[in-house]
Amino acid sequence: MTLHPLTILFLGSTLMLGAGNSYSAETAAAVSKTSGLPANMSAFIRTMSDKHNFSKNELYRLFQSVELQPRIIEAITRPAEAMPWYKYRKIFMTEARIEGGVKFLKDNAAALSATEQKYGIPPEIIVAIIGVETSYGANKGSYRVIDALSTLAFNYPKRSPFFTSELENFLLLCREEKIDPLQPTGSYAGAMGIPQFMPSSFRAYAADFEEDQKRDIWNNPADAIASVGNYFFKHHWQRDQPVAFRASAQGNAYRQALQGDIKPDRTISQLKALQVKPQQTLTADIKAKLLTFELEQGQELWLGLDNFYVITRYNHSPLYAMAVYQLSRAIAEHPETPKISASLPDAPVAAPSLPESGPQAPIYIQLGAFGNEANAQALRKKIAEHSLLPLPKIKPVTQNGTTLHKVQIGPLKSAEDAERLNAKLNEIGIDQTRYIVESIGN
Incomplete structure (x- = not known):
């Protein structure tokens, strides 16, 4: 991401300096009155100055260039995750998306393999995340991030606290990474780059794969891959463990297990007592979450394990996590997919123990x-x-x-x-x- 010389000056001499550098409170008040900025935006500017030592003057100038866009509000009020599963699934389980995943995996095999070695995340899971998020980088979003976050922070009261926090993190990110705040683009919700990281996630989890002092999730697939791997690792992905299994049930007692959030909350033994039958042999004390997915006719039941829950830390929708999982399986099982990992196991396994050493087993x-x-x-x-x-x-x-x-x-x-x-x-x-x-x- 290149910087205009004026932008470098802006970042180096103002945003990164103290708020009190010859810029008085009286001047700030005068600018606020004549700036035409909304009151909540002006209050945010004052907070950024007081809390993080940004220059009020330059923040006022920056936000004069921000565009609050009604279509962003329209987009966020009709998310795809509101669809029934049978419609949502069709968006992602297409031949084009699967074949695109195979190509992305081939093209980035070294980074995916190294990331698996470091973090324990199967390549097909990382590829599926990127496939669902941006079709492997083809659709990273065209909204300026600062416009999206500002619109939602200042014009969407329902989620204003969340997006105000993300806007705060975005400005900090730009200062830390020396990026022009008006340059990055992303989704209507302010998600950025190939993996669609929110600014707070970028600051916490974005990784520098090549150790070149840049975390370029917009243009560098290796950084994006490592960033997703780090995100899942930090959210406690369990290496060499499965994600989900189909299940069936008799009667209505199983409906008790559908209540609550999506974190695994009942053992297989407890679920069997509710007439739930896993379609794989599972240890009785393993915890799972019973989930239902709407079909055109009826429903299907799944057991989400700990790694399924980890996927929902990326997007809290179980539909999203199931789309990622099913796409990952389709990519892994495609005949042209190179076998760069052991892939996901069919059943939970214990950490492998070391064999006895000897001349045949170094x-x-x-x-x-x-x-x-x-x-x-x-x-x-x-x-x-x-x-x-x-x-x-x-x-x-x-x-x-x-x-x-x-x-x-x-x-x-x-x-x-x-x-x-x-x-x-x-x-x-x-x-x-x-x-x-x-x-x-x-």
Whole structure:
């Protein structure tokens, strides 16, 4: 995202300086009276000045350029999630969307694989999120973010507190990232870039995949992929665990389990007592949420597990989460999809235990896998700074035309040695490791 020279001056010399730099309260009052800005917008400007040390003068100038758009209010009052499931599903489960997901996965295999290694999020889930949000970056939204957020903050009382907070975060984001506030575009709700992050989510979860000091979710698919991975990881995605299963039910007792929010709240045993029958064999003490989805004729029941709930942290609608899940399965199962991950399992599994070591089972600890070799070298250098730790090796692996640079320590003599070393790695902040039982030469 490029900056006009005047914008750089604006960001560097005013928004980033204190509110009191020769700009008096009397001057602010005079500007407010003559600016023609709505009273709530002027109050917001004063808050940003007092709370975050923005210049009132430049904020008044900025908001003179903001356009409050009635069509944004119209759009937000008729969200797609208000549709019944059978209509909502048709929007996303199309051949074009599935094939687009396969292509996006192929084109970004290295970033997806590295993100899975780091965060534990299956590539097809990340691809499906981006597919549902923006059709893989093709439809990122054409509203200026500041127009959308300002319209909803100042002209939509029903959700004014939320969008006022997002507008606050947006201005902070622009100051931190040195972005012209009038430049970023997004959805009618102010969601931004390839993954459609709200400003608060950008500040909390956006990731710099290539470590080039930029978090460009508008134009860089790798940053967008890593950002979604980080978002899901921070919301407690469970690595190697499933998302949802079909279910059936007899009688009406099951309706009790449909009440409440969408967080898993009953064990499989408790659900079976309500005559709910999972269509997969599940451990009795696993918690799930019984969900119903409207069909043209009747309904279908699903059990949403913890990872289904994590998807709803991106968008709180169960319809949204189910669309993401079903699209992810269609992409993963497409015959042209490269197998860059183990994909989602069919049933919950325990964390794998280490086998007994021996000449036939060498054990390695994998610290990460990177499309950019420089990142692998940087991680190796970090380990080298701790002289008591073994120096890792970098193993280039090419699959489906994509090369990943895996950083591994080993072979280790026993499972006990591996676990002790892994604990030391965790102490220095390397906590996304995994055990590998293979030869580094393979």
